[in-house]
Amino acid sequence: MxxxxxxxxxxxxxxxxxxxxxxxxxxxxxxxxxxxxxxxxxxxxxxxxxxxxxxxxxxxxxxxxxxxxxxxxxxxxxxxxxxxxxxxxxxxxxxxxxxxxxxxxxxxxxxxxxxxxxxxxxxxxxxxxxxxxxxxxxFKQLFDCYYNEKSDKAERISILIEEFEANGNTKIQASHDCEIEFTSIEWKSFDSEKKEAVLQNYRLAYLADSWVNWCPELGTVLANDEVINGKSERGGHPVVQKKMRQWSMRIKAYAERLLQGLGQIDWTDSLKEQQKNWIGKSVGCSVIFNIEGYDSPVEVFTTRPDTIFGVSFMVLAPEHPYVEHITTESNKKAVLNYQQAATKKSERDRQSDVKSITGENTGAFAIHPLSGEKIEIWIADYVLASYGTGAVMAVPCGDQRDYDFARHFDIPIKNIFADVDLSEAAHTDKTGILKDSAFLDGCSVPEGIKKSIETLELKGFGKGKTNYRLRDAVFSRQRYWGEPFPIYYKDELPYAVEDQNLPIELPKVDSYLPTQEGEPPLARAAKDSWNYFAGDRMEFNTMPGWAGSxxxxxxxxxxxxxxxxxxxxxxxxxxxxxxxxxxxxxxxxxxxxxxxxxxxxxxxxxxxxxxxxxxxxxQGMILGKSSFVYRIADSNTFVSKGKLQGQDTQAIHVDISLVENNKLNIEDFKKWRKEYADASFILEENGDYICGDEVEKMSKSKFNVQTPDELIQNYGADTLRLYEMFLGPIEQSKPWDTKGISGVHNFLRKCWRLYCNPEGESIVQQGQEATKAALKTLHKTIKKVTDDLDRYSLNTCVSTFMIAVNEFTEQKCKNLEVLEQFLILLAPYAPHFCEELWMKIGKEEGSLFAANFPVFNADHLVEDSFDYPISFNGKMRFKANLSLSLDRTEVQKEVENMELTKKWLDGKTPKKVIVVHGKIVNIVV
RNA sequence: GCGGAUGUGGUGAAAUUGGUAGACACGCUAGACUUAGGAUCUAGUGCCGUGAGGUGUGUGGGUUCGACUCCCUCCAUCCGCACCA
The missing domain is CATH 3.40.50.620 (HUPs)
Known part of the structure; x- marks a missing residue:
């Protein structure tokens, strides 16, 4: 059979x-x-x-x-x-x-x-x-821990409380968002509500009012990585910024370790690079600027403190809380207008409209911490409220955005770089020598950075600081189908459910929609629908998709x-x-x-x-091949691809099952959808309707989805397994095309014939010595397959199997030892096929995967002669079979005496002859 | 704009430390067999040329006896980030 x-x-x-x-x-x-x-x-x-x-x-x-x-x-x-x-x-x-x-x-x-x-x-x-x-x-453990920056690890919140009781929070080194400082006496005076509010600023899983990506269509908030170009990753719905009370994860605390850890793992550069960018570490200095006539100073972050003497103005984000306090009476109206315009613009608009330069002068002045000069304070939306402190010191000579802004508003540009021309653009390279910078004169950039930080720290106007772009991750979703939180509320304070009451199961609800008041669906659950209920209410949010994963x-x-x-x-x-x-x-x-x-x-x-x-x-994506029909605008007439010229048509996806080799099955197409039942067609001369095609992501809406089911039905799983691997390197994306599948299927059939006669009986013979040629093929294959699998090159193994089967067939190999070893090599790819043949050649049923993977023996590959490629100036011209016992000079002598060599030399004397033993001969003319 | 990846026949691709470019398949061409089939087998197939031969791995340059492979320049495609101070 x-x-x-x-x-x-x-x-x-x-x-x-x-x-x-x-x-x-x-x-x-x-x-x-x-x-x-x-x-x-x-x-x-x-x-x-x-x-x-x-x-x-x-x-x-x-x-x-x-x-x-x-x-x-x-x-x-x-x-x-x-x-x-x-x-x-x-x-x-x-x-x-x-x-x-x-x-x-x-x-x-x-x-x-x-x-x-x-x-x-x-x-x-x-x-x-x-x-x-x-x-x-x-989650509970995260809720019960904070990040101790001194020991550089997460520790229990009880340790933090002890510290608060002993010393307040003035000495503690921890990741936090706490805006107040308190002593131990003050801490002890706080009521439990106040204490918990403080602790939320330290917990690794915490509740806070934060600006979130709200997607009205999905009725939930989304994490930053779930928002792509201002739209939701799933569904592509618009996303707006909204302030909401949410659970968050203090992932920021781990920013440095997440960055450092990349060094210890074997991932692709592009992936590591993406994580690196996402974490976005920048090292610099925070600088304090006092404001004329206002009590609180503005803190800014800069990576270039060396350019401090190049500061000619300061810019705050429009949302910066100080703006309303410091703006002078005469500027108030314009500033307010600008702020309102900025809030109306979505994050997306602000990002896509990078070119136009806008801003307003607040009329207030900051005092330069080192020179004492008065500096104008502006607001502009190129400064982001959410990064750093939402304020920058503008150095137009060294930063292109500041430069463009200064040019646009006619703010003077100070040049603090020796021998640098600023007439066209800012000098953004970290090169050059500083001038007009007091104690920094003559410094290079790295020297300047070091010295400026030292001085700023000494004078109390700054501190060396590292900033990360990574934000804490919002951890709650206003949806039903997710993990409930092990949290209940008493007087709106969150408490963790005791371990013995876990899990908190999803309660029954009458509808999966938000409530009238806009609460998440879990708010619909009656008190007795919960398997555990405590306090005034349970948490209504659920966890995001990435919790379980x-x-x-x-x-x-x-x-x-x-x-x-x-x-x-x-x-x-x-x-x-x-x-x-x-x-x-x-x-x-x-x-x-x-x-x-x-x-x-x-x-x-x-x-x-x-x-x-x-x-x-x-793994790379397998892309689909979509097919298109072309409908004449506002009609039910479809034009074949070859007749498109001069027609105003619209391309419409058509189900790929209705198309074969770009030819549309017109009858099936008419049946496909009601509206096409009486469609008319403009066809090619031969009466065919030819579709257009394009390679796209596979999706239901593009009607280009190919399921494995049909292929398994027609060719079997082993063929499909081999074929998907044969397509190319695993990491590469490639369009799906079934054309080549018959090639690997034929390979399996050919391989089958190596083991069985047409009656399905084994023809493998025992007890004979394997031929040299068969052993050579086998061991060549063992070596190649082992090497390739060890470097995850799964496609090249398939070719290797094909070559082996071609060679065994040619050799008429029937040797048991050789063929059983080959089955083990092939088994990871075609397990059903190999188990069956394994049994047919007399092995115990189902014992194949208990076998040992064959081991390469170099002895079988030893040759005594080699087909030397003979090249002239690096171009291969002919081959010469020579004994490997010849050394380099002997090979050279042999080759020089050959007729073909004389022909290619054409009377000239070779300048040089390179002989690489067992590899190549190159004659330089 | 920045960062990463990738560019090789009609197609999917191979060439692991610089050493015969295109293995292995698909497709195509011709032929054999034939119960006319999407079976099997044989030969051919990078491009130009009847041929000898020339030419050829995105472009242009370089290093080398020798470059798909190493270095520089530019181009194209894909992915990620995108006013991050």
């Missing part, structure tokens, strides 16, 4: 399931290897061919490591809280848990078809109460532990993830937050490693 993939694959999938073949447990006699896929959100659309790309890669590598003798942890689960299920609930009233359950079933059956070696006993779902109990528990890799190690989120013993064994595969879109979201939580859990001693993912591979 021919290769019957359908029968074989369903047989082995049930075999593995029945035998629990992929169950793993901790085994101290074996070295561990933890390989992880980013778990999916189970959407209603199911898997398309792009999803499995990473899963196949991780499965190949997991099976490879297993064959090499590692104890491999390779789990899978679902990031099952999320907006789509909730939107569906709002529309239909169906509980999101029901929708989610259905979607998970579909995902699971699709995943099962592909023959993955996941240990499904370890499955986690972020939306299951057994799981989110521990998400809530970790920030620690899920830990839960896989110990998924059913009811007493701990993970036992110390198990996390000690599995440790960090060795290889993590997933999309690059999580660069500043999930991948940053999980690093943050991991560091926190490390600080608190729950785990012994500080970075969650050692090696990370971003």
């Amino acid at each position: 021919e290769y019957n993939f359908r029968e074989i694959e369903s047989k082995w999938i049930s075999f593995w399931q029945a035998n629990n073949s992929y169950q793993v447990s901790e085994d101290s006699t074996k070295e561990k290897y933890y390989i992880l896929d980013m778990f999916p959100y189970p959407s209603g659309a199911g898997l398309h061919v792009g999803h499995p790309l990473g899963y196949i890669a991780s499965d190949v590598l997991a099976r490879y490591k297993k064959l090499q003798g590692y104890n491999v942890l390779h789990p899978m689960g679902y990031d099952s809280f999320g907006l789509p299920a909730e939107q569906y609930a709002i529309q239909t009233g169906q509980h999101p848990a029901v929708t989610t359950e259905e979607n998970i079933k579909r995902y699971r059956s699709q995943l099962d078809q592909l023959g993955f070696c996941y240990d499904w006993d370890r499955e986690v779902r972020t939306s299951s109460p057994e799981y989110y109990k521990w998400t809530q528990w970790i 920030s620690w899920y890799f830990l839960r896989y190690m110990d998924p059913s532990n009811e007493n701990e989120f993970v036992s110390k013993e198990k996390s000690e064994y599995w440790k960090q993830v060795d290889l993590y595969i997933g999309g690059a879109e999580h660069a500043t979201g999930h991948l940053l937050y999980s690093r943050f939580w991991t560091k926190f859990l490390f600080d608190q001693g729950y785990i012994s490693f500080e970075e969650p993912f050692h090696k990370l591979i971003n």
